Amino acid sequence: MKNRRITLKDLAKDLNLSASTISRALDNHPAISESTKKLVKKKAEKLGFIPNSIASSFRTNKTKSIGIIVPRIDIHFHSLVISGIEDYAYKNEYNVTIFQSKDCLKREKEIVKILQNRMVDGVIACLSIETKKCDHFKKFEKLGVPLVFYDRVPTDFDANKIIINDFESAFTATEHLIASGCKRIGHIAGSQKTNIFKARLEGFKAALVKHNLPIQEDFILHTKNLGYEEGVTCANRFLELPELPDGIFCANDYTAVSLIQVFRKADIKIPQQVAIVGFSNYPISKIIEPHLTTINDCAFQMGESSAKLLIRQIEDKDDSVNSETITIRTELIVRESTKRA
């Protein structure tokens, strides 16, 4: 049942040519005559020749493979990024090998070690939540393996990074609330150990300052991981305040959805009494009622940009000395949850 695979040598013998010529003909080498190329390709097709990519990788030291390290594949943001990476990689004839760190530093280190065995030409990574120091990634540079980080990127380490403008996005979201007439604006913040959530809180505050609005500390609620349940807790804490905020900017969509649901049950009108803005543009933001105004975090595009930068560095030897930071501009998507007019 299982056939022996056809090799270059088989083709060579069949055609009375050398393996070198076959190899060059299939690779469209300019030195080979058109007629020979045609002949070789026809024969290859007929015999069902499939080049052994492992042999080729071994010989050339190129695998045309990208390694990806994500916290979890089943988080929508990451699956979108991966999709963007795969898309760009596929067009450029690279393939994509995925590892999940499960947000566990130990596992991240294991994966980094695995990826050093020449399996991939370059690596794209989003740091695990536990990762503070990135020394384990430094080996890649020594090995000449380009590396690009996205979203959760190292701070102690000069590297290629693809990020979004979190500060400005938060600033824009908050200004949008102000423009909608909100004067007492609250925030649900993510872990301040994570840069992106820190930037979102700072952008929020900066917008208030710019417009001479007070920063009320009891309007700023902190969470550990911005989960749906934490959002419910925050909503209840807002309800216990002497006076509700009239606008709330949430550092992600899940907590925004919790707010909407808890507030609606408490007969609070959204957006009339409280306008709400989320962050990420998760699918649920256009299903929840009222539909949620949010920041599109351009996850797919982050993936594309990561792959583009990485592949450029893989193929462009001179380039790989520099490290580059690319900031992707998000956009505010205005929906019912802030349409007060």
Added chain:
Amino acid sequence: MKNRRITLKDLAKDLNLSASTISRALDNHPAISESTKKLVKKKAEKLGFIPNSIASSFRTNKTKSIGIIVPRIDIHFHSLVISGIEDYAYKNEYNVTIFQSKDCLKREKEIVKILQNRMVDGVIACLSIETKKCDHFKKFEKLGVPLVFYDRVPTDFDANKIIINDFESAFTATEHLIASGCKRIGHIAGSQKTNIFKARLEGFKAALVKHNLPIQEDFILHTKNLGYEEGVTCANRFLELPELPDGIFCANDYTAVSLIQVFRKADIKIPQQVAIVGFSNYPISKIIEPHLTTINDCAFQMGESSAKLLIRQIEDKDDSVNSETITIRTELIVRESTKRA
């Protein structure tokens, strides 16, 4: 900056041993003395030796790599399956290379061709929606590359398949509506060109028949891809009927969510007037209000099972002649959308 990589030969020279011995020592070959093993491993560690996995793959004809073909990575179901595959593969020291067919037959064929170049030891695939004939997959068998399908599996082709019990799941869901007191039960069906949706419709009908309830054709609405928007259309069609169903089983969660939202706006009480069951246990099912009763489709487990079966067939030569179908048993998750008591 870029160091030359250490090879077996370097280690051998350094230790005055042969490359054969180094190779065996690192591989814990029983013939090598413990003292030599210790010596070699220590030296390897010290020099930072990283085995060249491509050279090893080339030599042994094993890549320890699994190829996955999914329609899209960013569909939650598939990202969960991939997560399950990666999890099992990682534990067994396999890695996972992903391709998206984008539900396009042409691209699926391209990917299948790419995967035949020895890059992977086995393949897991979910067919593109356009795929009717699976001839392009037959090459894998000839090449001795094990192949497992999940979810959308071929019918014209004797293959390894991981599926869920769609018929029974639909039957259970429908019986649950009946047990909740529903007597006029409707269904939102997926494309009847796809087996799983056909099975769900049949399971639905079978439950009605068993309990001597009428099958009302105008209570069975057909959709193309069970999208959220189509769900809204279906909801409105239900509302135009002379009498509403008192229970509706939807072939997925998105359409169920649409029903809930449109019905609530029309002041129809859920579950008192209409009880609703979905299918898939998407994250939104426990966020939408009322929370949605649904079938957990065990996507992660499908991934695990696919990987398990595939790896067994990769490593167990005798086994690979048979093809196996594994049916994963789903479970009904009862939530507010059907709690009428």
Added chain:
DNA sequence: CTGAAAGCGCTTACAG
């Protein structure tokens, strides 16, 4: 318990 040797299937610098 260890070593010498062959070879996996390509690619490419060199030669003509």
Added chain:
DNA sequence: CTGAAAGCGCTTACAG
């Protein structure tokens, strides 16, 4: 325009 030859870094059957 084509070929002969070397070699990428491992693994393993064979020999001792």
